[in-house]
Structure formats: C-alpha cells, structure tokens
Amino acid sequence: MIVPVSYYLVLSAILFGLGVVAFVFKRNVITIFMSIELMLNAVNLAFVAFARAHNQLDGLVFVFFVIVVAAAEAAVGLAIVIMLARNRESLNVERVNLLKF
Amino acid sequence: MNLPLIVFFVFALLAVAGAVMVILAREPIHSALALVLVMISLAILYLLLGAEFIAAVQIIVYAGAIMVLFVFVIMLLNMGVEERTNFSKLAYVGVVGGFALLFEIAHWLFHSAAGAAVANGPAPAVAFSTVELSQLLFKSYLFPFEATSILILIAILGALVLARKEE
Amino acid sequence: MEFISQHPVLVVSIVKIAVLLFIVMTALAYLTWLERKVIAHIQSRWGPYYVGAHGLLQPLADGIKFLFKEDVTPSVSDRLVYTLAPFLALSLALTAIALIPFGPPSVTLLGQPVFVVSNIDIGLLFLFAITSMGVYGVALAGWSSNSKYPLMGGLRSSAQMISYEVSLTISVVGVLLLAGTLSFNGIIAGVHGQTGYWLHFIPKWNVFPQIVGFLCYLTAAIAETNRVPFDLPEAETELVAGFHTEYSSFKFAMFFMAEYANMITVSCLATILFLGGWLSPFPDTWKWPLFLPGIGLIALGIYCLIDTFTTMRGIARLQFAVVTLLCLGGGALCLIPAVAAVIQGVFWFTAKILAILFFYIWMRGTLPRFRYDQLMSFGWKLLLPVSLANLVATSAVVLYLLTKSPQ
Numbered sequence: 001m002i003v004p005v006s007y008y009l010v011l012s013a014i015l016f017g018l019g020v021v022a023f024v025f026k027r028n029v030i031t032i033f034m035s036i037e038l039m040l041n042a043v044n045l046a047f048v049a050f051a052r053a054h055n056q057l058d059g060l061v062f063v064f065f066v067i068v069v070a071a072a073e074a075a076v077g078l079a080i081v082i083m084l085a086r087n088r089e090s091l092n093v094e095r096v097n098l099l100k101f
Numbered sequence: 102m103n104l105p106l107i108v109f110f111v112f113a114l115l116a117v118a119g120a121v122m123v124i125l126a127r128e129p130i131h132s133a134l135a136l137v138l139v140m141i142s143l144a145i146l147y148l149l150l151g152a153e154f155i156a157a158v159q160i161i162v163y164a165g166a167i168m169v170l171f172v173f174v175i176m177l178l179n180m181g182v183e184e185r186t187n188f189s190k191l192a193y194v195g196v197v198g199g200f201a202l203l204f205e206i207a208h209w210l211f212h213s214a215a216g217a218a219v220a221n222g223p224a225p226a227v228a229f230s231t232v233e234l235s236q237l238l239f240k241s242y243l244f245p246f247e248a249t250s251i252l253i254l255i256a257i258l259g260a261l262v263l264a265r266k267e268e
Numbered sequence: 269m270e271f272i273s274q275h276p277v278l279v280v281s282i283v284k285i286a287v288l289l290f291i292v293m294t295a296l297a298y299l300t301w302l303e304r305k306v307i308a309h310i311q312s313r314w315g316p317y318y319v320g321a322h323g324l325l326q327p328l329a330d331g332i333k334f335l336f337k338e339d340v341t342p343s344v345s346d347r348l349v350y351t352l353a354p355f356l357a358l359s360l361a362l363t364a365i366a367l368i369p370f371g372p373p374s375v376t377l378l379g380q381p382v383f384v385v386s387n388i389d390i391g392l393l394f395l396f397a398i399t400s401m402g403v404y405g406v407a408l409a410g411w412s413s414n415s416k417y418p419l420m421g422g423l424r425s426s427a428q429m430i431s432y433e434v435s436l437t438i439s440v441v442g443v444l445l446l447a448g449t450l451s452f453n454g455i456i457a458g459v460h461g462q463t464g465y466w467l468h469f470i471p472k473w474n475v476f477p478q479i480v481g482f483l484c485y486l487t488a489a490i491a492e493t494n495r496v497p498f499d500l501p502e503a504e505t506e507l508v509a510g511f512h513t514e515y516s517s518f519k520f521a522m523f524f525m526a527e528y529a530n531m532i533t534v535s536c537l538a539t540i541l542f543l544g545g546w547l548s549p550f551p552d553t554w555k556w557p558l559f560l561p562g563i564g565l566i567a568l569g570i571y572c573l574i575d576t577f578t579t580m581r582g583i584a585r586l587q588f589a590v591v592t593l594l595c596l597g598g599g600a601l602c603l604i605p606a607v608a609a610v611i612q613g614v615f616w617f618t619a620k621i622l623a624i625l626f627f628y629i630w631m632r633g634t635l636p637r638f639r640y641d642q643l644m645s646f647g648w649k650l651l652l653p654v655s656l657a658n659l660v661a662t663s664a665v666v667l668y669l670l671t672k673s674p675q
Binding site: 061 | 121167174206
C-alpha cells in the first residue's frame with residue numbers, strides 16, 4: 001500500500017473542479033471544449049483509481065470507452081466550432097446569442 | 102517518503118499546475134499545451150497505478166491525436182487573444198459552493214470509516230495484465246466495443262459534412 | 269564499490285544511457301556523412317572528400333559550424349513555443365531509442381541486460397506513443413515562426429504525419445497477431461518469435477509471411493519521417509524549407525538531428541518487427557558466422573591500407589592511416605571468440621539497420637517527390653485499405669491455424 005487510493009480520488013476531484021471553473025469562466029469556444037476534456041480526464045483518473053482499489057479490470061474497460069467517446073465528441077465538436085467561426089467571425093460564445101430573448 | 106509517493110506528488114502537482122494554466126492562459130495555444138501537460142502527467146499516474154495499457158492509449162489517442170486536433174483548429178482559426186468582458190457574479194458563488202463540496206468529499210474520504218473502506222482498500226502493486234484486459238474487452242464488452250466503432254464512423258461522417266466549405 | 273554492488277540497476281542504467289547517447293549522437297553525425305556520400309555516388313560525383321580523408325571529418329566540421337553560427341531569431345509570435353519546439357522534437361526522438369533492444373538479453377553485466385536500456389512488457393505500444401507525440405514538434409515550430417511558409421509547411425507536414433501514423437500502426441498489427449506479445453524480446457525470441465528455420469535454411473523472420481505488412485510499414489515510415497518521396501512539406505523548391513525555415517544554427521541542428529534520429533528509430537523498429545532483430549540469419553550450429561564481424565573489419569582495414577598508400581596524400585594519408593589501424597585493431601579484437609560471441613547480436617542488428625538506412629538514402633537519391641494532394645490520397649485511399657486488408661487476411665489465417673491445431 002504505497003500511495004493510498006484516496007489521494008488519487010482527491011486529485012481527480014480537484015481536476016474536475018478546475019475543469020468546471022474553466023467551463024464557467026472562459027469565453028473562447030475552444031477553451032470551453034478543452035475544459036470538457038479536462039473533466040473527462042479527471043473522471044478517467046477516478047475510474048483507474050477505483051479499478052486499482054477493487055483489483056478489477058472493468059474500470060479500465062470503461063476508461064477505454066470514455067477515451068474513444070471523447071475522441072468522437074472532439075471531432076464533431078471542433079467541426080461545429082469551425083462552422084461557428086466561419087459564420088460569426090468570432091470565437092466568443094457571448095456572440096452566439098441569436099436565440100436570446 | 103518512498104519513491105512512488107514522491108513521483109505521485111510531483112506529477113499530481115504538475116497536473117494541477119497544468120489545469121490552472123488552462124484557466125489562466127491568455128492565448129488558446131498555451132491552454133492547449135497546458136492541457137497536453139495535464140494529460141501526460143495523468144498518463145504517468147496511470148503507470149503508477151499499474152494500468153500500463155491505459156497509459157499508452159491515453160498518450161497515443163488523447164495527447165497524440167485529440168489534442169493535435171485541438172492545436173490544428175486553434176492554428177487554423179487564428180483568432181487572437183481573449184478580450185475582457187463582464188460575466189455574471191453568480192459564478193463566484195458557484196465556485197465557492199464547489200470548493201465547499203470538494204472539501205466535504207475529501208473530509209469524508211479521509212476521516213470516516215466508510216470512506217476509508219472505499220478508498221484505502223487492498224492494493225498490491227501488480228500491474229494490470231493487457232491480455233486479461235483484451236479478453237474482457239472482446240468477450241464481455243464486445244457489444245459496446247462494436248457500438249463505439251460505429252460511433253466513430255458517425256463522428257467522422259458528421260465532421261466531414263459539417264466542416265465542408267459551402268460551394 | 270559497495271555502492272555499485274548495492275545499486276546495480278542504477279549504476280548499470282546510467283552507464284548504458286551514457287554510452288548509448290554517445291553512440292547515437294555519433295551515428296547521427298555519420299549518417300549524414302553516409303547520406304551525402306551515397307547520394308553523391310548515385311549522382312556520379314564524389315561527395316565530401318577533402319574535409320578529412322574521404323570526407324570523414326565533414327560531420328565534425330558541420331557540427332562546429334552549427335555551434336558557432338549566429339542564432340537569428342525572427343520577431344516571433346510566441347517566444348516560449350518557438351524555443352520549445354526543437355527541444356521537444358529532439359528529446360522525443362532520442363527517448364524512443366531507449367526502448368530498443370540492440371542485442372540478446374542474455375548478455376548481462378552485474379545482473380542487468382546490457383543491450384537494452386529499458387525492457388517494457390508493452391514496449392511497442394510505448395514506442396508508438398512517443399512517435400505520435402512527435403507531431404507537436406513540427407506543428408508548433410511551423411505555427412510559432414510567424415511567417416506563411418513555415419505555417420503552411422508545418423500544417424502540411426503534421427497532417428501528413430498523422431495520416432500515415434494510422435497506416436504505420438495497422439501494418440504492424442499483423443506481426444503482433446503472429447507473435448502474441450507486445451514486448452520486443454517476445455517478438456524476436458519469444459514463444460512465437462522469429463527463431464528457427466523453415467526448410468532448414470530460410471530464417472523464420474516476419475518479413476516472409478508478412479511481406480505486404482513490411483512494404484506498407486516501410487512506405488508509411490518514409491512518410492512519417494518526412495523523407496523523399498514524401499518530403500514536400502520541407503522541400504526547398506516548394507516551401508523554402510518548410511517548418512524549420514526560421515530556425516538557425518543550434519535549433520536547426522536539433523531539428524536536423526531529430527529527423528535522423530526518427531529515421532534510425534523507425535529502421536530499428538522495422539528490423540525488430542520484420543527482420544528478426546538481433547538474430548543471425550545463419551543457424552546457431554555453424555561456427556564460422558561468429559567471425560564475420562572480425563573478418564569484415566579486417567577486410568575494411570586492408571582496403572583502407574591499400575587506399576592509404578595509393579590515393580591519399582599529405583595529412584589525409586595520416587588520417588587514413590589512423591582509420592586503417594582502428595579497423596585492423598577492431599577486427600583483431602572481434603576475432604577473439606569470447607568477444608565475438610558477445611558482439612554477435614549487435615553486429616547483426618547494426619547490419620540490418622544499415623541495410624534499411626541505405627534503402628532510405630537510395631530512395632532519396634532516386635525518386636521524385638509526391639505532390640501534396642497525391643500524397644494525402646495515397647495515404648488514405650491506398651495505404652490504409654491495403655494495411656487493413658493485410659490485417660484481415662492475417663487474422664483469418666491465424667484463426668484457421670488456431671482452429672486446425674488448438675494450442
């Protein structure tokens with residue numbers, strides 16, 4: 001028992017919190033996307049830590065799927081960002097407010 | 102103070118520093134590079150936990166492909182630095198609440214019996230075997246595996262259609 | 269001395285890393301010499317001839333030039349990224365060499381295998397991880413140079429690298445299906461490794477059952493390292509010098525070294541996966557192949573001796589006499605049976621790497637380059653389907669053999 005698993009869980013919670021803060025406070029669309037990836041990474045760390053704690057490989061399988069889904073989501077999301085940048089000429093989310101009442 | 106603990110603290114600090122840099126950087130390319138640093142530190146932490154295959158997949162797929170995609174898009178849409186603008190002050194309340202929640206979780210993990218049972222379970226330092234992982238992936242979880250391959254196909258088609266220039 | 273006996277892993281590792289770093293840097297320098305000589309002879313001229321005897325001191329002269337040249341830094345958009353990119357490229361390229369076994373793990377010093385710096389169970393996957401990070405060096409260099417030629421060169425080059433990386437990885441999976449393990453030692457000498465002979469004289473190297481995979485791998489590797497015929501992003505007539513236009517002196521030297529180190533890494537990987545690594549093509553029962561390194565070095569020494577006394581003049585004669593003495597001395601050393609047994613694996617590994625590097629240089633001297641759209645369509649529409657077909661065919665054959673004789 002060298003590094004307690006709880007240390008990893010606290011680190012994962014800190015990274016997730018920082019991801020949420022970045023999501024809330026930044027205005028560049030691409031940076032918001034990167035904060036989503038940061039949150040997904042934090043969750044991956046929690047899964048691997050729990051896989052270690054219970055000595056089962058199912059956590060690792062889930063991490064694999066999370067990484068694959070994050071890749072698919074990043075591809076489609078960045079395509080949408082490129083379209084957005086072409087139409088609105090800016091990457092500021094506050095400019096994307098056509099549906100605002 | 103053994104070597105794994107030192108390695109853990111070094112790379113945990115690097116990961117948190119990278120995450121803070123993602124928030125504080127003025128140019129999006131610096132945020133992207135800080136996020137790559139976070140991912141590499143996390144890959145090393147996975148190695149410390151014994152998940153070698155997942156560490157390699159994290160570097161190949163996440164740091165080596167997804168973040169390259171991010172860096173490409175940032176370079177192509179060279180839209181400069183972020184401007185200052187006003188945002189809702191309610192967000193500060195949310196951040197304070199979030200940190201309070203984090204403190205509560207850490208307190209529960211470290212100082213209660215149930216938390217200790219969950220978190221400090223037996224952890225012999227034997228690496229996870231790639232052979233067993235692949236058996237699990239291709240036997241018990243075969244349907245999700247094939248489903249994610251279709252998902253990636255859909256994502257490729259979607260990205261191609263969305264990003265095409267209108268003639 | 270007790271320190272050495274109490275921490276054998278640490279001491280032997282440090283010695284191995286130092287020796288390997290020295291050898292790799294020298295090999296990089298002399299690879300540039302070899303390239304210039306071979307391309308020159310393909311083009312019916314001499315190449316470097318005057319700087320040392322037969323141009324052998326040319327890499328030293330180039331190194332001194334790179335160190336003392338003025339470091340011109342343009343008005344870059346981002347100084348940190350501009351300085352970081354060449355360091356990143358070189359350090360990643362040199363890290364990949366640490367995973368490669370240059371000889372059999374049975375040769376040990378203080379209980380640690382001598383010929384491999386780190387022996388990981390999933391070594392192949394880690395090597396791919398390191399090469400996939402190599403895209404960053406190119407992309408960041410192109411972007412931070414704040415100029416349109418490097419930007420276009422960098423973007424094109426990194427797009428080419430990530431496209432061919434997919435085919436590179438898939439063409440290797442056929443070998444993994446045959447070998448059943450991801451570790452290098454397992455692929456060479458493991459349970460389903462490459463030891464043994466078919467028909468008593470054809471060595472069981474993976475190039476014979478996986479010839480399509482080998483050709484796909486070589487093509488993808490040439491594209492991955494940005495060499496001719498895939499070097500449009502850094503060709504002089506097209507994009508000045510591509511992503512490293514705005515770099516000068518030492519930083520340019522780092523990119524240069526990183527490109528050659530990548531070439532060496534990819535050749536080492538081809539040797540391990542397809543050509544049997546450090547295994548000798550001759551059966552172990554024959555005793556005479558043990559003396560091949562010695563005989564080869566002595567033959568080279570005799571050629572140098574003849575050349576010293578016929579064509580060399582003046583100080584070149586002295587330099588070449590030194591080279592002759594080194595060759596003859598090394599040859600005599602390798603003829604001692606104890607030394608020959610140890611050197612055997614490294615000799616065959618180096619011979620195979622040199623063959624593949626010669627092939628690389630030969631391609632550079634012979635073929636014209638692809639246009640960029642031809643390059644991308646070749647990578648996605650031809651190479652990727654061929655590697656996938658190779659994978660499907662290999663897995664079908666392996667499945668059939670498994671069901672026929674369950675083991």
